[in-house]
Amino acid sequence: MDINTITEIVTGLDEASLAGWREGDAFLGGGTWLYSEPQPSLRRLFDLDAFGWTPLELTPDALVVAATCKIQELYDFVPPADWRSGGLIRQCCDALLGSFKIWNMASVGGNMCLALPAGPMTSLAAALDATCVIRMREGGERRMAAAEFVTGDRRNALAPGDLLRAIELPVADLRARSAFRQASLTARGRSAALLIGLLDDAGRFALTVTASTKRPVRLAFDAAPDAAGLKDRIDAAIPDALYHDDIHGRPDWRKMLTCRLAEEIRTELAG
Template sequence: MDLTAVREVVDGRIPLPWRQGDAWLAGGTTLFAEPRPGLRRLRDLTTHGWPPLTVTEAGIEVAATCTITELLAFAETPGTRWPSGRALIAGCCRAFSSSFKVWNTATVGGNLCAALPAGPMISMAVALSGTCRVRGLDGAERVMPVQDFVTGPGSTGLAPGELLRSLTLPAGALAARSLMRRVNTHAWGRSVALVTGTRGREEGRLSVTVTAATTRPVTVVFECVPSPDELRGSLLSALPRRLLLDDVHGRPPWRRHLAVHLAEKVRSTLAEER
């Protein structure tokens, strides 16, 4: 969709003062998806030339401008390092309600900053204990967990003028056993409930996160694998109606039911793995 009110696109490296009507531009697949009459100037992040992925012993740093195609290619590259974490990344990449053509342009950072409840990069990042590296116009940086970065539908912890520089996925979370289960309305439809789970290989700690059914990510953590009743009770307490999404794709009671159902599938599968 054309953004007819935009008057200029500027190099994102230029330290111009932030003004009303500014927006950061990466892939633009969300930005150009609907009318935005208040936008006047786009600040192009792709001019930074950040490497899409940086892999170290500590984990993976994913640039905000990394495309879904680039992340998926990394996740599906044959190798023995972090096979479970790579499988979760690949599953979340393929959870987009869009074609591979969109994946060539859509970015990881854009999906996080759009903060849509069904954003699969949010699901992936929270499941893998991701942290966001946020940069201000003055160059100052701060770090915050993805769990806290997304605060509601279309709402994040970014202050005016701040940008998401990168997402870090730690090696410990990538090495844990992980699993994703989701329900969508049709083959290429958006997720109406998506549940991820991770279980530590040594300590057995189980973490279950619900997204898509909720207005923001909701996580419950257990020091060991809980019983089905314990999991259900914790999730019902953690999913009050105010946190459940209510739209044309599903009502809150149904979404809660799906979340609990998928969480049990995740729990039982991870409980059986050694």
């Protein structure tokens, strides 16, 4: 879809141009959502490809994923052999249903910033206890837990003009054991619930609930809980109002699905 309200595209990005952010501006990553529906309020686009960020960088402590990294680039990454949870990367990419055209244009950061409850890049980052690196409009950077980045349905923690720069996936969590569960109302439908569990070598257990809730919910335990303990924590952390309600599933069904998949994950990892 053409956006006929755009009068300028900024391709020479630097700190000064970001500081000039004004109403009617938007960041252009892959553009797969931006160009999918009318954007009557937009006047100017900042082309993020101008930054030339390295899509993926492996450091001793983290896999650093640039916000502009394409879904296909992330999917093609081959994890080291000792990353027992390395398979989560492809599982979450597969949860983003789309053609090869979408995969080669859609960005990891764009999927997170759109902040849909079913956004699988948010699921991956939150489950691995990742850190979001945010470039602020006034200059400098701030960091925050990926599990706190999405604050609600299509709402995130960015202030106007702030920019998600990168997502740091900790190597320590990628070396833990993991279990993945995803369910949809239809065979190829949007995720109605996507849950990921981690169990590290010290016995610490974490469960992350996404898609069924309006924002990610990550529950951490010093040891794998029993069935009743896990159910109690889920009920305490996720009030009924937090379960998402749309054409892809009613809240009561999503709640039932969440509890069922959580118990499957607990049994798999703790058994």
